[in-house]
Amino acid sequence: MKISEILKNNRVTVSFEVFPPKQWDKLENTKNTVKEMCKYNPSFMSVTYGAAGTTSGFTTEIANEIKNCGVSPLSHLTCLTSTRDKIHQVVGELEDNGIENILALRGDIPQGFEFKDKQYFKNAYQLVNEIKAMNPNLCVGAACYPETHPESKNRVEDIARLKEKVECGVEFLTTQMFFDNEKFFNFYEMCQIKGINVPIIAGIMPITNANQIKRSIELSNSSVPPKFFRIMERFGDDPDKMKQAGIIYATEQIIDLMANGFNNIHIYTMNKPDVAKAIMGGLSSIINE
């Protein structure tokens, strides 16, 4: 099913994310993880794509596994380090497998990477255009940044670029992770003012160990509220307590989003079925209202 259909009527949706393995011998493991996560009834499940294209084959494999489990897959696709032919090949494979949802991304800039004048894709909007030109029936989503993309001069420019990207045919947006809902509320309001009217799915990352947060902040540029730092100070040295505190913090964030009328939630579950289970368990009676 297309994500645009799933998001219709502002019903509550909760989606999960998995990443593909780097090596063939881990493929079966990841497929088992997908099967386990599908038991917790996500509205759809996304699968990431390696920036340098290294795990692109596995992305389609995993998206297929999600589909085989009866859940709608959303296949990520990055373009910065890809040729136009490679993009056509991957989109063709997705079409051949009946996968109709693509999250069109630029990808992070690899260290030492140099932009070439004739480079085909410099930004995600070009990938959106390319996919839509190949097949206008594919449902295309894109990324957005409640705390501004790290390369952007400022928020006004970032949102102007976002609007241009959406106008290329983006049907929904998923946010970068954020730990302070106020950042999301402000961003959403700004998008409304600027006329960005597609559904915006709030991306929530459950932080289940203290090391993970350092890495997550480095990658995402997301700020961490004092409340979360205090949780880390208190429980960071005890893995079990930290994990439970991280799950509860993410669950509370989701409940607060819903209480403020935001019904579309994406959980960066990564490949952790136990985290998906715990959060869905906490939300079950709220979701099935």
Ligand code: FAD
């Ligand atoms: P863009 O939309 O191209 O934006 C990148 C920067 O360029 C922004 O600063 C923007 O303001 C600016 N910009 C946009 N258009 C123009 C223009 N015309 N002229 C000048 N500047 C412009 N990475 C992966 O490698 N694999 C994944 O699977 C993956 N999944 C992700 C999922 C989500 C929900 C998110 C939020 C991120 C994901 N990423 C993934 C990371 C993503 O690739 C990086 O954040 C990347 O740095 C930007 O990607 P983008 O698609 O937002 O790029």
